[in-house]
Amino acid sequence: MxxxxxxxxxxxxxxxxxxxxxxxxxxxxxxxxxxxxxxxxxxxxxxxxxxxxxxxxxxxxxxxxxxxxxxxxxxxxxxxxxxxxxxxxxxxxxxxxxxxxxxxxxxxxxxxxxxxxxxxxxxxITNTTGMTSVGPFTIPTTQTYSNAPSILLINLSATNASWSNPAPGSVQITGSGWNATVNVTPDISDCLTPGFGTNITYQTTGCYGSDITVTVVKNSITSLNRAVVYSNITPVTIYSINLLDAAYGLQSTITYPATMTFSTVGTLSSPTVTAQYAYQAQxxxxxxxxxxxxxxxxxxxxxxxxxxxxxxxxxxxxxxxxxxxxxxxxxxxxxxxxxxxxxxxxxxxxxxxxxxxxxxxxxxxxxxxxxxxxxxxxxxxxxxxxxxxxxxxxxxxxxxxxxxxxxxxxxxxxxxxxxxxxxxxxxxxxxxxxxxxxxxxxxxxxxxxxxxxxxxxxxxxxxxx
Known part of the structure; x- marks a missing residue:
């Protein structure tokens, strides 16, 4: 125990x-x-x-x-x-x-x-001192651009511009898979003004009645048809059309280096082409x-x-x-x-x-x-x-x-x-x-x-x- x-x-x-x-x-x-x-x-x-x-x-x-x-x-x-x-x-x-x-x-x-x-x-590199230009070259001409111009100008003189001229002329530009036409187009409506009473319209004195239009064709499809750039143009004045304006839709179509052929149809007074560059190689x-x-x-x-x-x-x-x-x-x-x-x-x-x-x-x-x-x-x-x-x-x-x-x-x-x-x-x-x-x-x-x-x-x- x-x-x-x-x-x-x-x-x-x-x-x-x-x-x-x-x-x-x-x-x-x-x-x-x-x-x-x-x-x-x-x-x-x-x-x-x-x-x-x-x-x-x-x-x-x-x-x-x-x-x-x-x-x-x-x-x-x-x-x-x-x-x-x-x-x-x-x-x-x-x-x-x-x-x-x-x-x-x-x-x-x-x-x-x-x-x-x-x-x-x-x-x-962007040119801070201003544009540099190549040209102008008298059309017809063929030009090769190694790189995209900032501006590509078609310069026209409207000496023969008149509504009574059925074919005052045009510039045709041809590239790879695209073409464009800068045309002087007769337009008598530029010279017509509303009248009074029984007179519906009357012709303005000294009016020539022509426009400058642009037509663009890409891959055989017309993307822009006779779009008016300048209306009621006058003789002697020089008109410049920037082919690379975004409104024409060519910037994304052109692949550089690019060769472009510039030709004329009809009677135009010595059209020219000028390339302008807002940049330079550095x-x-x-x-x-x-x-x-x-x-x-x-x-x-x-x-x-x-x-x-x-x-x-x-x-x-x-x-x-x-x-x-x-x-x-x-x-x-x-x-x-x-x-x-x-x-x-x-x-x-x-x-x-x-x-x-x-x-x-x-x-x-x-x-x-x-x-x-x-x-x-x-x-x-x-x-x-x-x-x-x-x-x-x-x-x-x-x-x-x-x-x-x-x-x-x-x-x-x-x-x-x-x-x-x-x-x-x-x-x-x-x-x-x-x-x-x-x-x-x-x-x-x-x-x-x-x-x-x-x-x-x-x-x-x-x-x-």
């Missing part, structure tokens, strides 16, 4: 064993459960950060595409978890909750030296700008360190093993066939004077606006306008060097469908580049569009005024 002392000792041992089991359960939860919950919180938080960067990109694109200069756009970024997502019955016990993470949001803090975007090309035309970036860096406790940043209109994820893009930057390539390439670039860059960093776990706000000096660069608005082009991104970050080279190659070949013989992608010590060489036949085969979107930004706590 056991004594009372032995009975008491067994109860103590049983209580100690229960405490041991409880402590073991708590230890297992702290070792495995808390880190697992913290890891899940931080993964969800990084997904929220990615979504905010995507929303930010969309808002910045809206500022640019709508040319909303001087209008501030604000976006809020969550800086950390701070234990706010910890839930469950154990959340009342602080030691059983994961430690909240924090983060840092900065403007132009990504690298110690600026990352620079540069595009250099041999292109047709070698090594260069635009360069420091890009800057909006970057969020997470101080994760349970998940791998990650950074998201917005640069050049792209959303990038940076980790210790490299950089990838979640949304591509604003550089795109298109293969138009026959060796012709289109390159579209929007150089979104943050003002180098903007700088700031905010850290912690509370939300932070970025205010961004489009500066008034944004706009398209003066590449001639003709297609094609460039012989060759080089795009360079200079960066001290070796992971960024690799990422940019991979993106340029993928965007040109896989997305744009450009054959590898038409471009070269490479890296140098502090940068990546793509060189577009086009076809070496003396004519431009690249259409280059570059726009500068200059941004101003500042960062502040979401709770500050």
């Amino acid at each position: 056991k004594s009372y002392r032995e009975h008491a000792l067994s109860e103590v041992i049983g209580f100690v064993l229960i405490l041991g089991i409880i402590m073991a359960a708590f230890s297992l939860y702290m070792v495995y459960g808390v880190p697992l919950q913290g890891r899940e919180n931080e993964i969800n938080h990084m997904t929220d950060v990615q979504d905010q960067f995507i929303a930010y990109k969309i808002n910045v694109d809206s500022l640019w595409t709508n040319h909303q200069t001087g209008i501030a756009m604000s976006t809020s970024f969550p800086l950390g978890t701070a234990g706010q997502t910890a839930q469950g019955s154990t959340s009342i016990i602080p030691v059983l909750q994961p430690i909240g993470s924090s983060g840092t949001l900065g403007i132009n803090q990504r690298t110690t030296t600026p990352e620079i975007f540069t595009v250099s090309s041999t292109s047709y 070698s090594n035309y260069t635009y360069s700008v420091p890009l800057g970036a909006i970057e969020y860096s997470a101080s994760n406790n349970y998940w791998i360190p990650q950074s998201y940043y917005n640069q050049m209109g792209g959303v990038f994820l940076s980790q210790i093993d490299g950089i990838t893009y979640k949304l591509p930057p604003e550089i795109t390539f298109v293969n138009n066939g026959n060796g012709n390439i289109t390159v579209n670039i929007v150089a979104l860059a943050y003002d180098v004077a903007d700088s700031g960093t905010i850290g912690g776990s509370s939300p932070a706000q970025v205010s961004t606006s489009l500066e008034s000096n944004s706009g398209s660069l003066p590449y001639a608005p003709v297609s094609p306008n460039t012989w060759n082009a080089s795009i360079n991104i200079t960066t001290p970050d070796p992971n960024a060097v690799t990422m940019w080279a991979n993106y340029l190659n993928s965007a040109a070949n896989q997305t744009g469908g450009i054959p590898s013989t038409s471009y070269t992608v490479g890296t140098v010590t502090n940068g990546s580049y793509i060189y577009l060489n086009g076809i070496n036949d003396g004519y431009p085969h690249i259409t280059l569009h570059v726009a500068a979107a200059n941004l101003s930004a500042n960062v502040q706590s979401a709770g500050s005024s």
